[in-house]
Amino acid sequence: MSQILYLSPGKREQTKAANRVAILDAARAVFGELGFEAATVRDIIRRTGLSVGAFYNYYRSKEEVFDALADDGARRFRPILQALSAKASDFESYLRAAVRAYFDFLAGEQDSWGVDRAPGAPLAHTRNTPEILAVFEEVRRVFADVMDRGLAPKVDLDYLAASCIAVAREIGDRMLERRPLDVEAASEFVVRLILGGVTALPRVEP
Amino acid sequence: MSQILYLSPGKREQTKAANRVAILDAARAVFGELGFEAATVRDIIRRTGLSVGAFYNYYRSKEEVFDALADDGARRFRPILQALSAKASDFESYLRAAVRAYFDFLAGEQDSWGVDRAPGAPLAHTRNTPEILAVFEEVRRVFADVMDRGLAPKVDLDYLAASCIAVAREIGDRMLERRPLDVEAASEFVVRLILGGVTALPRVEP
Amino acid sequence: MSQILYLSPGKREQTKAANRVAILDAARAVFGELGFEAATVRDIIRRTGLSVGAFYNYYRSKEEVFDALADDGARRFRPILQALSAKASDFESYLRAAVRAYFDFLAGEQDSWGVDRAPGAPLAHTRNTPEILAVFEEVRRVFADVMDRGLAPKVDLDYLAASCIAVAREIGDRMLERRPLDVEAASEFVVRLILGGVTALPRVEP
Amino acid sequence: MSQILYLSPGKREQTKAANRVAILDAARAVFGELGFEAATVRDIIRRTGLSVGAFYNYYRSKEEVFDALADDGARRFRPILQALSAKASDFESYLRAAVRAYFDFLAGEQDSWGVDRAPGAPLAHTRNTPEILAVFEEVRRVFADVMDRGLAPKVDLDYLAASCIAVAREIGDRMLERRPLDVEAASEFVVRLILGGVTALPRVEP
DNA sequence: AATGAATGAGTGTTCATTCAT
DNA sequence: CATGAATGAACACTCATTCAT
Numbered sequence: 001m002s003q004i005l006y007l008s009p010g011k012r013e014q015t016k017a018a019n020r021v022a023i024l025d026a027a028r029a030v031f032g033e034l035g036f037e038a039a040t041v042r043d044i045i046r047r048t049g050l051s052v053g054a055f056y057n058y059y060r061s062k063e064e065v066f067d068a069l070a071d072d073g074a075r076r077f078r079p080i081l082q083a084l085s086a087k088a089s090d091f092e093s094y095l096r097a098a099v100r101a102y103f104d105f106l107a108g109e110q111d112s113w114g115v116d117r118a119p120g121a122p123l124a125h126t127r128n129t130p131e132i133l134a135v136f137e138e139v140r141r142v143f144a145d146v147m148d149r150g151l152a153p154k155v156d157l158d159y160l161a162a163s164c165i166a167v168a169r170e171i172g173d174r175m176l177e178r179r180p181l182d183v184e185a186a187s188e189f190v191v192r193l194i195l196g197g198v199t200a201l202p203r204v205e206p
Numbered sequence: 207m208s209q210i211l212y213l214s215p216g217k218r219e220q221t222k223a224a225n226r227v228a229i230l231d232a233a234r235a236v237f238g239e240l241g242f243e244a245a246t247v248r249d250i251i252r253r254t255g256l257s258v259g260a261f262y263n264y265y266r267s268k269e270e271v272f273d274a275l276a277d278d279g280a281r282r283f284r285p286i287l288q289a290l291s292a293k294a295s296d297f298e299s300y301l302r303a304a305v306r307a308y309f310d311f312l313a314g315e316q317d318s319w320g321v322d323r324a325p326g327a328p329l330a331h332t333r334n335t336p337e338i339l340a341v342f343e344e345v346r347r348v349f350a351d352v353m354d355r356g357l358a359p360k361v362d363l364d365y366l367a368a369s370c371i372a373v374a375r376e377i378g379d380r381m382l383e384r385r386p387l388d389v390e391a392a393s394e395f396v397v398r399l400i401l402g403g404v405t406a407l408p409r410v411e412p
Numbered sequence: 413m414s415q416i417l418y419l420s421p422g423k424r425e426q427t428k429a430a431n432r433v434a435i436l437d438a439a440r441a442v443f444g445e446l447g448f449e450a451a452t453v454r455d456i457i458r459r460t461g462l463s464v465g466a467f468y469n470y471y472r473s474k475e476e477v478f479d480a481l482a483d484d485g486a487r488r489f490r491p492i493l494q495a496l497s498a499k500a501s502d503f504e505s506y507l508r509a510a511v512r513a514y515f516d517f518l519a520g521e522q523d524s525w526g527v528d529r530a531p532g533a534p535l536a537h538t539r540n541t542p543e544i545l546a547v548f549e550e551v552r553r554v555f556a557d558v559m560d561r562g563l564a565p566k567v568d569l570d571y572l573a574a575s576c577i578a579v580a581r582e583i584g585d586r587m588l589e590r591r592p593l594d595v596e597a598a599s600e601f602v603v604r605l606i607l608g609g610v611t612a613l614p615r616v617e618p
Numbered sequence: 619m620s621q622i623l624y625l626s627p628g629k630r631e632q633t634k635a636a637n638r639v640a641i642l643d644a645a646r647a648v649f650g651e652l653g654f655e656a657a658t659v660r661d662i663i664r665r666t667g668l669s670v671g672a673f674y675n676y677y678r679s680k681e682e683v684f685d686a687l688a689d690d691g692a693r694r695f696r697p698i699l700q701a702l703s704a705k706a707s708d709f710e711s712y713l714r715a716a717v718r719a720y721f722d723f724l725a726g727e728q729d730s731w732g733v734d735r736a737p738g739a740p741l742a743h744t745r746n747t748p749e750i751l752a753v754f755e756e757v758r759r760v761f762a763d764v765m766d767r768g769l770a771p772k773v774d775l776d777y778l779a780a781s782c783i784a785v786a787r788e789i790g791d792r793m794l795e796r797r798p799l800d801v802e803a804a805s806e807f808v809v810r811l812i813l814g815g816v817t818a819l820p821r822v823e824p
Numbered sequence: 825a826a827t828g829a830a831t832g833a834g835t836g837t838t839c840a841t842t843c844a845t
Numbered sequence: 846c847a848t849g850a851a852t853g854a855a856c857a858c859t860c861a862t863t864c865a866t
Contacts, residue, residue: 826866827866828864829863829865830862830865831861831862832860833860838856839855841851841853842851842852844849844851
């Protein structure tokens with residue numbers, strides 16, 4: 001006489017969650033390959049086997065998935081970075097840990113969604129998955145904090161942070177394209193480049 | 207009743223060439239502001255005073271102007287870079303000259319077409335002018351050549367080239383956003399960072 | 413864990429009837445504010461707290477509720493009108509009673525569901541509640557009957573009925589927009605206009 | 619050497635004008651049959667043989683054709699009405715002339731675009747072509763003016779104007795549906811009804 | 825019965841490209 | 846060659862309706 005509502009932990013909730021993730025994954029791939037403008041909602045849902053309508057059951061617009069992607073990335077990477085920042089005693093160890101964490105994150109991502117961006121694609125009129133953007137934002141923040149705490153020489157903070165991020169991003173991308181995948185070598189490269197560079201940089205007023 | 211478009215038989219060729227250039231300039235500006243996808247052919251021709259039809263007399267498609275832009279950029283920058291490469295006796299002087307040339311190029315471009323890309327644009331759905339892409343391609347090539355000629359230590363060439371380009375690109379962008387524009391400071395930053403970094407990099411087998 | 417929706421076996425039928433009415437009431441409001449096309453099934457059920465699915469348990473389509481609304485209106489108004497018609501001894505008294513009844517009905521409806529149709533709506537894309545339409549149909553029928561029974565001069569019956577209905581409808585609408593609401597004045601206006609007009613109308617062969 | 623522009627009075631301009639009108643006519647018919655909401659841009663262009671794109675070459679939106687229709691109607695009817703109003707010496711002659719003009723206008727319109735609204739159509743969820751609305755607006759204005767000049771008794775102006783318009787509209791519609799078309803009879807009916815009615819109406823303070 | 829996610833045809837609108845003039 | 850109207854595939858998004866739970 002009760003329980004006519006099928007509110008049970010049920011398959012319903014499960015498929016809902018699964019679909020949400022499926023759309024997010026598909027969007028990640030499509031935005032990564034095509035960029036925001038060129039990607040179409042149909043491109044995204046085609047990969048999920050769902051219908052156009054279903055897309056709009058989960059996200060209110062193309063823009064919203066894009067943003068959700070950024071949130072997702074930030075949410076997953078932020079804790080890792082913050083833990084690192086908390087226990088860092090000097091610049092080198094922080095940098096090494098952070099780069100390593102980022103590259104591991106990247107390698108992990110790659111496994112979870114097959115990057116099949118056609119190699120000869122028209123020069124990727126964009127890169128910058130929102131997810132990656134969010135991660136960078138996070139890195140920049142923590143990085144600024146480390147400098148503030150005096151764990152690194154006083155150089156042009158903005159330029160340095162931007163450079164680190166640019167290098168990590170670029171080398172990260174290339175690392176993913178090399179076989180076998182060598183996270184260790186890639187992060188060592190980045191860390192040494194930055195560390196060596198920082199010592200040579202012009203100092204600025206504190 | 208007269209409607210003289212072609213002032214004299216001789217001017218005909220001139221007009222043609224001028225239109226080609228006009229379209230290219232307009233396209234540069236529009237792609238820069240809006241990105242490839244969001245830019246429309248009408249946006250481009252509106253700035254030239256020509257008609258849609260005329261556009262297709264000069265270029266077969268929107269994609270073709272985009273590519274032409276890349277070619278144009280490369281064509282203009284390549285000689286400069288090659289001259290540099292030819293007279294470079296060591297890595298440092300080459301790097302300094304190249305970075306400086308690139309930054310000057312950037313500063314020059316900025317003047318020639320008003321950068322009014324809305325600063326708070328929704329997460330850079332734009333980016334990557336074909337011209338800039340071409341310049342990078344060029345830098346990479348010359349850079350590899352310099353390494354080949356033994357003017358720089360044997361490190362991971364690909365990673366290093368990619369890193370230099372990434373840093374130059376990133377710092378270049380930020381340089382353009384700072385007031386006053388300080389090309390000297392920006393290039394000094396990049397050069398020292400790279401140079402210092404290179405000495406710290408792990409050597410590899412030739 | 414209990415989730416009691418049907419408090420007792422007996423209430424079941426009551427709930428069903430109540431839902432039917434709830435949907436009808438919501439539909440009346442929504443169609444009134446938005447018009448048939450612009451109104452969505454979701455707009456309707458949102459006001460009832462029911463689910464989309466429930467809607468289709470009670471009515472087979474959006475169109476069906478619309479029609480049901482008309483039936484409902486007619487069903488409620490018909491007895492009133494017929495009683496009037498039965499005891500009418502002359503045209504004037506019938507007309508006065510009918511108009512008055514209609515305006516009272518209108519005034520009553522207005523109270524029962526808040527008329528918040530935006531006053532400056534873009535040229536009344538709305539209009540014609542099915543209910544009102546049905547009422548008119550009813551009036552026309554009785555009206556023809558009255559004429560048949562010789563209680564009014566032989567004029568162009570169709571034109572006259574149509575005119576009366578048009579005037580009543582129009583003045584009824586305007587009456588509702590005036591403050592204070594003056595049902596008496598409005599019906600007096602209509603009755604006198606029609607009565608005065610009828611005497612001046614050209615007679616036709618029976 | 620000149621005149622390469624094909625600017626001649628040319629077929630170009632002609633077809634453009636013709637298309638504009640064709641779209642307007644099609645829109646008139648479609649909006650009349652379906653109402654604004656239910657009518658689709660595709661319904662409209664289907665009747666013209668043009669393409670969807672062409673529609674948007676002539677009007678910026680569905681809403682814009684709708685408005686254009688109103689403008690068109692007003693533009694054509696206003697002069698007629700104003701001339702009438704200028705030479706009217708008393709209420710009766712003005713009313714007769716105006717009603718007659720409106721009915722003639724209606725009859726003329728009917729010829730120019732075949733009214734094939736399916737007889738059993740779902741109760742025309744709207745009526746009110748924008749064109750008709752505009753004409754009414756005009757009538758109302760002139761009407762108020764006539765009253766102001768003391769050519770008619772001081773009765774409830776708003777109610778009276780609204781009633782006249784409602785009757786004219788309703789009888790106009792029905793007139794169009796009768797065979798043979800009898801404009802004379804229809805306008806006589808309206809004029810006498812109103813005139814007779816006015817004398818019976820309650821007077822108001824001036 | 826009740827629920828609400830899934831479906832997909834359909835909507836208004838844009839835009840690269842073609843083509844008659 | 847220039848012109849700009851015509852074309853129609855495509856897009857983001859909506860919504861009536863169905864159906865598994």
